[in-house]
Amino acid sequence: MNNKEFLKNKAVQAVEILEKEYPDALCSLEYTDPLQLLIATRLAAQCTDKRVNMITPALFQKYKNVQDFANADVDEVGTYIYSCGFYKTKSKDIVSMCQMLISEYNGTVPDTVEKLTKLPGIGRKTANLIVGDIYGKPAVVVDTHCIRITGRLGLHNTKDPAKIETILRELLPPEKSNDFCHRLVLHGRAVCDSRKPKCSQCCLKYICNYFSEAQEN
Numbered sequence: 001m002n003n004k005e006f007l008k009n010k011a012v013q014a015v016e017i018l019e020k021e022y023p024d025a026l027c028s029l030e031y032t033d034p035l036q037l038l039i040a041t042r043l044a045a046q047c048t049d050k051r052v053n054m055i056t057p058a059l060f061q062k063y064k065n066v067q068d069f070a071n072a073d074v075d076e077v078g079t080y081i082y083s084c085g086f087y088k089t090k091s092k093d094i095v096s097m098c099q100m101l102i103s104e105y106n107g108t109v110p111d112t113v114e115k116l117t118k119l120p121g122i123g124r125k126t127a128n129l130i131v132g133d134i135y136g137k138p139a140v141v142v143d144t145h146c147i148r149i150t151g152r153l154g155l156h157n158t159k160d161p162a163k164i165e166t167i168l169r170e171l172l173p174p175e176k177s178n179d180f181c182h183r184l185v186l187h188g189r190a191v192c193d194s195r196k197p198k199c200s201q202c203c204l205k206y207i208c209n210y211f212s213e214a215q216e217n
Contacts, residue, residue, distance in 0.1 A: 007171055008171050013207050017203050018183040019183070020203075022187065040056055041126040042097070042122065043090055067098075070102050072094075075091070089121070092120075112131065124162065145185045147159060149187060150168065
């Protein structure tokens with residue numbers, strides 16, 4: 001078995017283990033349509049999903065569709081989202097992205113990473129989440145949990161999100177990749193903490209390089 005085959009096998013093992021540990025692989029952001037998820041994900045940058053879920057009900061009650069957001073006053077949007085941090089930039093991005101959705105995409109949230117990343121404030125992480133959760137296409141959402149846990153497992157040795165996305169697309173079963181990333185978030189919050197991981201409790205410990213190295217030292 002060469003190294004690529006070894007890593008593919010490890011990735012499949014990780015997928016199967018996390019499927020058993022976390023049967024429900026759901027996005028923790030609350031939304032009812034693609035636009036709401038797009039906006040909620042933009043708000044979640046450098047903010048917790050829990051905080052975003054506290055903010056969005058009033059926001060989505062005020063602005064009910066893409067046209068409402070496109071016509072909104074940026075400063076007024078900011079009053080609804082100020083507690084999630086960087087609210088001035090985020091409110092500007094939200095209004096601008098909705099204007100572009102209307103001018104470029106007929107008011108519809110697009111279904112490809114390439115089109116989504118043309119929207120103001122939308123990077124590959126958010127784009128992959130939309131593509132995977134809304135449109136059911138293979139997607140790799142590289143957030144801090146994904147970077148940390150897949151690195152500790154030994155699936156890569158980089159911190160570069162774009163490189164990690166490329167590597168994981170080659171290693172993960174495409175139909176499993178999106179849910180796998182959701183499960184990494186759940187596992188990162190519950191067990192694989194950035195500072196004090198609970199390795200003794202970890203379901204992945206027997207395939208984890210980080211755990212093996214800790215045992216040797």
